[in-house]
Amino acid sequence: MVSHGFHDLAPAQIDERHRSLTLTLRVPRGKPRRVTIRPGRRGHAAVDVAGPAPSAAARASIATDVARVLHLDQDLSGFYAIAAEDAALSWAAAGAGRMLRSPTVWEDVVKTLCTTNCSWALTVTMVNALVTNLGDPAVGQRDPLTNAFPTPEIMATQNERFYRAVVRSGYRAPRFIELATMQATGAIDLEALGTSSRDEAPDEEVERQLLALPGIGPYGAAHIMMTLGRNSKLILDSWSRPKYRRASGARRQPTDAQIIRRFRRYGPEAGLAFWLSVTKDWVAQ
């Protein structure tokens, strides 16, 4: 079972009916490839690559990206041990909780920025515009929504007017430029956050780095951290708060402090426990 965050956004497409996920992956020396991930033989995922057969190097690159997207290396045993003793979450101990994510940390950061202080419809508008106008087309695809997600390099070259007029990002425009420039020049290394372990860098340190990014606050940092497999922070926002109230059956909206207290027992996995509590209805039964 896989729970997804905001990843039904271009260029990714989730097909609930076929339980498949299609996305566009960059490969070394060649155009991006459109790739579909679906359930394979027991305990395995099957990966279909559109177009001509990929080279060995391309296959290796795709396999690495798919493993990252599915978070295959994540060890959730610590979470399951606690969830099994929690009546409200014991269902998750059967294997839920792997957080679907993007091929790059960069993409998850930009998409998170696109979810702040706006409707989901506007988030979709912004991401579609970025992918359509700045993404690299995959082989044999004409739909711009199947482009690979734009690189920080290309996003750094756009001006504020583009982000306002075309992307419809409003006041977020300078943040896109600043973020892209920082990543493109090496002033920050977002991908390194995706490979560092909790032993090397504690969650608090990663959170500090994320909060330093333009346009990223407590909500955004928590969301990005979940995609990094760092689950200590709760994703508290105008969607998850009322969703939690309904899911928990509370009559009145609990305060953030009350919610945090309820998940304290999960320690470093508190954010995951909270997220599964509010997305139980997303998980295929």
Next chain:
DNA sequence: CGTCCAGGTCTAC
């Protein structure tokens, strides 16, 4: 038409 607000963040007190 205007006001409100949606999967917030930042600055200025």
Next chain:
DNA sequence: GGTAGACCTGGACGC
């Protein structure tokens, strides 16, 4: 430390 105000956009709603 905590909190009001500003901030783009576009859809929902009231008048």
